[in-house]
Amino acid sequence: NAGVTQTPKFRILKIGQSMTLQCAQDMNHNYMYWYRQDPGMGLKLIYYSVGAGITDKGEVPNGYNVSRSTTEDFPLRLELAAPSQTSVYFCASSYSFRGEYSNQPQHFGDGTRLSIL
């Protein structure tokens, strides 16, 4: 059981370049999330999705875009990379927080370490 898979694990970008961070889950979770974690800091929510075709902004969405065409995949797009986007990016998934699944935790991928120079 793969769980949440993130690719790539590491990447170095030049300022102004674009890239897509991939995230896939095989647990049939309807909720998916993207977080960034700066050194010594907690997790900040970038975007989340409650199901295919539905996405919403988190705390720090500027400079990022997402799409959710399938239940399994939730890619994060960086347009015009900036040094401030140097961080570790985590993708996570869970069941809905409603009703019978209201006590289910999130499952995290291993992260993508991104440096922008």
Place this chain on the structure above:
Amino acid sequence: QKEVEQNSGPLSVPEGAIASLNCTYSDRGSQSFFWYRQYSGKSPELIMSIYSNGDKEDGRFTAQLNKASQYVSLLIRDSQPSDSATYLCAVIADYKLSFGAGTTVTVRA
């Protein structure tokens, strides 16, 4: 006010001692509470969940929840060097999971 606040740390304890981690949250409607452990350079991993007032024990870990005081804590008994990590408190509120900034624990051998 942040949705989830943790004691800032870092927390240094000798091997075999009890490490006590605290977390407060702002949404009185919160129903589910989690503690994650994150080793340096790794992703968070779930170690405890608690949903009702009182204590919940799992091995050397005990989670305590007081909804009236909007307070959740984690005790690590008989602390081991392998417990050295950052511990993240997470709370479900308004159908979203909010994380605290984390408390870094170092267990001294």
